[in-house]
Amino acid sequence: MNAPKRREDPVINAVIRISGYSSILFVLLILFFLLREGLPALASTPLKDLLGTRWYPIEGYFGILPLILGSLLITIVATLIALPFGIGAAVYLSEVAPSWIREVLKPLIEILAGIPSVVLGFIGILVFAPFLRKFLDIPTGLTAFTGAVLLALISIPTIVSVAEDALNTVPNSYRQASLALGATRWQTIWDVTLPAAKSGVLTAVMLGIGRSLGETMAVMMVTGNAPVMPLQLNSIFRPIRTMTATIASEMGEVASGSQHYQVLFLIGIVLFLLSLSINIGASIVSTKARKRSERLLS
Amino acid sequence: MRVFVILVIVFGLLLTGCANQGAPAPTGHPPTDSAYIENKGSDTIVNLALAWAENYQKLHPQTRISVTGGGSGTGITALINGTVDIANASRGMKAEERDTLIAKGNDPQEYIIARDAIAIIVNPANPVDQLTLAQLSAIYRGDITNWSELGGEDREIVRLSRETNSGTHVYFLESVVRMGNSDDKTIFSANTLLLPSSEGIISEVKENPNAIGYDSLGYVTDEVKLIAVSSLQNPDEFILPSIATVNNNTYLISRNLYMYTANPPTGAEKDYLDWILSPQAQEIARGLGFIPVIIDEVSP
Numbered sequence: 001m002n003a004p005k006r007r008e009d010p011v012i013n014a015v016i017r018i019s020g021y022s023s024i025l026f027v028l029l030i031l032f033f034l035l036r037e038g039l040p041a042l043a044s045t046p047l048k049d050l051l052g053t054r055w056y057p058i059e060g061y062f063g064i065l066p067l068i069l070g071s072l073l074i075t076i077v078a079t080l081i082a083l084p085f086g087i088g089a090a091v092y093l094s095e096v097a098p099s100w101i102r103e104v105l106k107p108l109i110e111i112l113a114g115i116p117s118v119v120l121g122f123i124g125i126l127v128f129a130p131f132l133r134k135f136l137d138i139p140t141g142l143t144a145f146t147g148a149v150l151l152a153l154i155s156i157p158t159i160v161s162v163a164e165d166a167l168n169t170v171p172n173s174y175r176q177a178s179l180a181l182g183a184t185r186w187q188t189i190w191d192v193t194l195p196a197a198k199s200g201v202l203t204a205v206m207l208g209i210g211r212s213l214g215e216t217m218a219v220m221m222v223t224g225n226a227p228v229m230p231l232q233l234n235s236i237f238r239p240i241r242t243m244t245a246t247i248a249s250e251m252g253e254v255a256s257g258s259q260h261y262q263v264l265f266l267i268g269i270v271l272f273l274l275s276l277s278i279n280i281g282a283s284i285v286s287t288k289a290r291k292r293s294e295r296l297l298s
Numbered sequence: 299m300r301v302f303v304i305l306v307i308v309f310g311l312l313l314t315g316c317a318n319q320g321a322p323a324p325t326g327h328p329p330t331d332s333a334y335i336e337n338k339g340s341d342t343i344v345n346l347a348l349a350w351a352e353n354y355q356k357l358h359p360q361t362r363i364s365v366t367g368g369g370s371g372t373g374i375t376a377l378i379n380g381t382v383d384i385a386n387a388s389r390g391m392k393a394e395e396r397d398t399l400i401a402k403g404n405d406p407q408e409y410i411i412a413r414d415a416i417a418i419i420v421n422p423a424n425p426v427d428q429l430t431l432a433q434l435s436a437i438y439r440g441d442i443t444n445w446s447e448l449g450g451e452d453r454e455i456v457r458l459s460r461e462t463n464s465g466t467h468v469y470f471l472e473s474v475v476r477m478g479n480s481d482d483k484t485i486f487s488a489n490t491l492l493l494p495s496s497e498g499i500i501s502e503v504k505e506n507p508n509a510i511g512y513d514s515l516g517y518v519t520d521e522v523k524l525i526a527v528s529s530l531q532n533p534d535e536f537i538l539p540s541i542a543t544v545n546n547n548t549y550l551i552s553r554n555l556y557m558y559t560a561n562p563p564t565g566a567e568k569d570y571l572d573w574i575l576s577p578q579a580q581e582i583a584r585g586l587g588f589i590p591v592i593i594d595e596v597s598p
Binding site for chain 1: 454483492494506
């Protein structure tokens, strides 16, 4: 407080403030751009067509339902696969593993996070899809499940590193208290440490879901991109087409301002709303969790 | 503060470094002679266009040609937006694309630069060797779903296609799925796999005995099996695709390949397009598995 006021302080303050505000500005600008390009689709294409079950834009079929369901299907399956592995690995690293193993594993997981998704896509096409086709005796290995497994691989490192950080912030006194009361190590992890880190772990899961929903390249390479309504029991082992793959493969071709262009942006809006609702859901749940734990601790 | 000053200096040095690299390297040619041609479009043509560009640049070192793929629709859209000089397309320009160009004050020009056969390919383990055009259409419409209906094993058919931005996709839809009938509004069966590249189709076909796909003859490798196709007129005569059968018009599924310019070309652009239609350049096309356009001068 009594320190001499330095000349650069106001400058640095301004720079930091601008960086903070800029993220709000960018999100608003992106939202504005999406709405401006995508909303006209609602005027140019009847809602009945948009909610149709066939996507074949070069002949005027603009049904986006198969794309939405395709994205949801692989995101849900990918999360179901990634959740036990991701949380399990985080618990192992933070609670169980000896420190030298943690020193080795943590950087390796971070390397896994840095592998470009296109590389995983190649591995999916060349190794995993042929294996899956023979192993399950299905017509083709380019399926929703193949995509979901790759998405799980892509989102696990995110889940592990964020969840592990959350577990590390749980004060050691909690664990000691639990053990002192006679709880086993497993009971301590399951009933004390994980609930205490709940909001951080939930953030990790939501980040993982966000990555799955938004991932494009690997999905485009291994899911076959057939715009089928995934409503049968075996749909998970059949090709599907996601919203992201559709935007990526078709945006380059469309004339700007055309009906097809507007509908592609409308798909972008749907994606934006989906990830927004995931984020809002996550923050509601985590604030609730925090309030409860605050009550318990006070 | 000192760090800040150093950062500014380093950044400034970086910028000047960039500027030095960006400036044209000194050469013997006066700058007025040098020309730059941006060429983009069909993935079918991209290898051919690259080979042409390389050879042409050897003959005319002052001209620089940049070639990229992306699909016929992508190339024509880029031409409309004015970001390329020459667009490659494996389908004719659509009326609305031409109208958009004219509405922007252009005078689009079309060049047929080579011909191409679309080969139907299956896995070598598949016992089916030949199909009629009607059978191919029924497969891709979704009316035939099992290889046993075609004399093969009891396996579900996996249909492979290029993405909808590919000229090959549009050509295949019009001349195979709809069998050339322009009143027919049938489209591909919904469970047709739309793969983003030619390589994707080849690699799935060579790995999967259930798959059927189509691709430009120039891209087909020995690891997949070509299917002989018969015409509607002679359903009993099955023809394998080759340069000879395309040239004598017995192999049905073949088409013209195009280059488009927004306006009548001048200077280096005109010279390049003229050279492409020369026997020398057409021989390069033949070497890559395409069918030359000036058959009389090139064929023996």
